[in-house]
Amino acid sequence: MAKEKSSKKYAKIKNKLIVLLLPVVIIAVLVLVFISGWVSRNSMRKMATEQLNSSISNQGDNIESWLKKNLENFSTAKHVIETGNLDEESIQTMLNAFYGYNSNCPEGMYIATTSGKFYKADKSEKAVSNPQAEPWFAQGLTRINMNYGAAYTNANGENVISASGILMDGSDEIKIISADLTLEQISIIVNSGVKMDQAASFLIDTYSNTILAHRDDARVNTVLTENDSDKLMAGIAKRLNDADYTSCEIEGHQVAFRSIAGTEWYLVSYISNDVILADVYRLINILVAIGLAAAIIIVILINVLVSRVIAPLSGITQNIADMSEGDFTIKVSKDSNDEIGLMGSKVSEFVESMRRMLSSINEESERLKEQSDNSDRVSKDMFNASRSQADAMQNLNSTVDQLAIAVNEIAENATTLAMVVSDTRENSNQANESMKETVEISKKGRSDMEQLSRAMGGIKNSNDELVNSINDVGKASEEITKIVGLISEIAEETNLLSLNASIEAARAGEAGKGFAVVASEIGKLAQNSSASAEKISNLIGDVQKAIDSVVSQAEISAKEIDANSDLIHTAVDTFNQIYQNIERSNELIDEMIRGVQKVDDVAGNMAAISEEQAASADEILETSRNMVEQANSITQSSQDVADNSHELANTSQKLTGYVQQFKIDG
Structure with missing residues (x-):
């Protein structure tokens, strides 16, 4: 048996270490590359989302500032007309005076009454046949202070938004004062105010899902639906219908939403993930190349270092082989002062410990055999007593049943x-x-x-x-x-x-x-x-x-x-x-x-x-x-104890035989 073992060929530790460490190094490099790419990707997406939110916030602020500036202009004119307590002729004069006052309102301000009268500046070309049927009139009846209503298309086919309110001039008849703003300036802000390269924005009225401003002129004044042929636009429509305005990813694009105060408008800005992650992909390629070069260098270093470090292991290996054959009379060399030397010292201590332990096991196995024999006799007596008790309990059960x-x-x-x-x-x-x-x-x-x-x-x-x-x-x-x-x-x-x-x-x-x-x-x-x-x-x-x-x-x-x-x-x-x-x-x-x-x-x-x-x-x-x-359970348990005692006696004999196979005396 010993000859067969000695003739068997074993692989070298150095080769095993290289075979084992090489995949680990490659996997570690790939994991580092993956983690670096994943962290970089998340960081870039986070930075892009923050920049997109900053850009859309800036655009929204500009739109709100523009709307607020015009609304303050209209409110001032309304206040002047209300405090003048004017008749119809004076109202006409005031409307003529305010015509051209705001360049964003080419038709000037105009007034309509519930009786159907309509007042406008003489130079205004706005034509209204039935004021009460106009959307700005219905919106103005709901408020005293002027404010914006929903966007709509005027008679000239232009997208406009009207600021309207009830004119409190002290007369008995209700008058609505209003002014129209074209959305051209808003389109300029939406299309040119994006800070990020290759990002885009559009403005939508969520009341009717009508697109008010878009870089594609064909989409302006169209209704955005979830069935849109563009999956990105369809996904944005679903988020708007669900009233979910948080920043998110839709169809490979980062999308941000910004509400416009005082209106039911939402500014939507988006950018493709491919644009955001282009630099990340280049970084990952560089990291992969560096990782492969590092893996080759590490393998070379491992080959050199392992050859020098593991040389003292051969003697310890022979000692361990002798111990595996049961020979504990060996003496282990402890010449090295590193971990291998420490290992030799510990192996020597192990040999001494095993000598003492085997001697103790031999003595204990003899005592264990005696105790197991006693347990076997006691368990048999207990089994006989429990079986008698079970028979008596069975007779008692029959008597109680008849009773x-x-x-x-x-x-x-x-x-x-x-x-x-x-x-x-x-x-x-x-x-x-x-x-x-x-x-x-x-x-x-x-x-x-x-x-x-x-x-x-x-x-x-x-x-x-x-x-x-x-x-x-x-x-x-x-x-x-x-x-x-x-x-x-x-x-x-x-x-x-x-x-x-x-x-x-x-x-x-x-x-x-x-x-x-x-x-x-x-x-x-x-x-x-x-x-x-x-x-x-x-x-x-x-x-x-x-x-x-x-x-x-x-x-x-x-x-x-x-x-x-x-x-x-x-x-x-x-x-x-x-x-x-x-x-x-x-x-x-x-x-x-x-x-x-x-x-x-x-x-x-x-x-x-x-x-x-x-x-x-x-x-x-x-x-x-x-x-x-x-009682039956006790009988069964007694039988189990007897069986276990018998097995314990057999085990004790086997243990004594195993211990006697070791050599502990030199």
């Missing part, structure tokens, strides 16, 4: 019991209502019987009235018979409900014993009510028989009526007894309803408690499942 199912069944039975008791309570309430109606009817019957007793004296005087009264009593007894039959039916139905409640209570088991006692009491009350109703029915039958006997005897003899009077008194007493029995039945039904209410409350509470127990059982079941999962 949860039983609790849920109890909750369902309690809910069913509560529903049955609720239905029983509703039926009891209906029986109570029927019994109350029976009580009211019995009260009415008792009142009728008392009236019958008091009428017995009248029966003695009139047998016919006696017969009629007895017939009324017969009808009343029939009604009572029906009511008693209804009570009997209610008592039977209540008895059936009590039986059903007892059955449901028996199904509920231990929780339904209290309700079974109440249901039994309800059944007894229903049976008593039924017996009382039967007794009442028998008594009413006796009353009916007595009434029939009285009727027969009344037809035979008035004397028998006196005898029947005693029977009627007896019937009254019997009816009182019937009323008392019915009233007692009503009280028993009320007690039954209260008992059912208590059973309903108990059943509701039992259902709620059962549902809570079911929820608690579900929570216990979920907790048990989590504990089973955790």
Whole structure:
């Protein structure tokens, strides 16, 4: 293996350094050239933008100064006319006097009224047929002080701008005074006021996007749109439509905007990037040539210097090769006093350090092996214990699951019991209502019987009235018979409900014993009510028989009526007894309803408690499942620990074998 390594050819560091440094030098030169060009380009563009802004600012100032000077001239003339309080003839004289006063206003000043009158200087050639239709008139109505409006084309086809305002001469009629300025002087300022070479400007009215001044006469008085065939002009139109007037780059041109105060005009100036960056491109070419020459010189210098510097490295290289084969008994030369000498010194220190470290590693690997064996035994014990715990937790989980199912069944039975008791309570309430109606009817019957007793004296005087009264009593007894039959039916139905409640209570088991006692009491009350109703029915039958006997005897003899009077008194007493029995039945039904209410409350509470127990059982079941999962996880972790301990023991053995491969004793 050592022979194969020694026979292998290696490249020289000098050649590698040249191969590696040459691309770095070339890339560095290119990067410097690129950075220099980029910085120069940005600087030139920034300088050009600043110069363009300075130029357009100067042009804008000149335009504003020219407009302001003319506006002050017109305002002065307006003030003179207003303070003169002149008549029409004097107004004409004043207009003639101001004619030619301003060379930029060849037609002089003129005045129009809302009634359609128009005044101008005699020498003026301005012709207006309908002043109110003129744009300057509409603009002048909106202000008192004279100011400029939008540019427009006059009758002679010239681009003009009018300064107009309301003439405050004290008259009742509104007068508009105005003056026209041609845009020739503005065109001169726009086209000749550019400071930068090969830069251009134009003036545009943003109200209508009409170009007012341009170096190309064909574009003057045309509308600038985003669909312009010139992409630069189309881009400028988009910026104007978006009301974005910041300096920017459009289609390879630097573009600046300047608003003209007092108007809706904007001065636009632009210059091509090719013009700005021409010097930058020349500088980049020079820098590239210089960089290539510098790269050649640097390569030559590297070749000479590296040959002298790296000579001591051969000995250190051989020492490092010996170390790579595991021989740490070598001695490293430290003759040089530069970085290479320092490297030799550090390599020597490294050899000594490795000797000590390998000895320590050998000792530690032995101890590590012993500890890993102990860990392996402990992890196996822990794995067995955790597996037993997992089995126990699984059995606990099954038990809790069965408990949860039983609790849920109890909750369902309690809910069913509560529903049955609720239905029983509703039926009891209906029986109570029927019994109350029976009580009211019995009260009415008792009142009728008392009236019958008091009428017995009248029966003695009139047998016919006696017969009629007895017939009324017969009808009343029939009604009572029906009511008693209804009570009997209610008592039977209540008895059936009590039986059903007892059955449901028996199904509920231990929780339904209290309700079974109440249901039994309800059944007894229903049976008593039924017996009382039967007794009442028998008594009413006796009353009916007595009434029939009285009727027969009344037809035979008035004397028998006196005898029947005693029977009627007896019937009254019997009816009182019937009323008392019915009233007692009503009280028993009320007690039954209260008992059912208590059973309903108990059943509701039992259902709620059962549902809570079911929820608690579900929570216990979920907790048990989590504990089973955790126990399984612990078992798996124990198995992992055992595996890791085993791997650690193997690793310790391998480490001892690796350390023994090194030579540390001379």
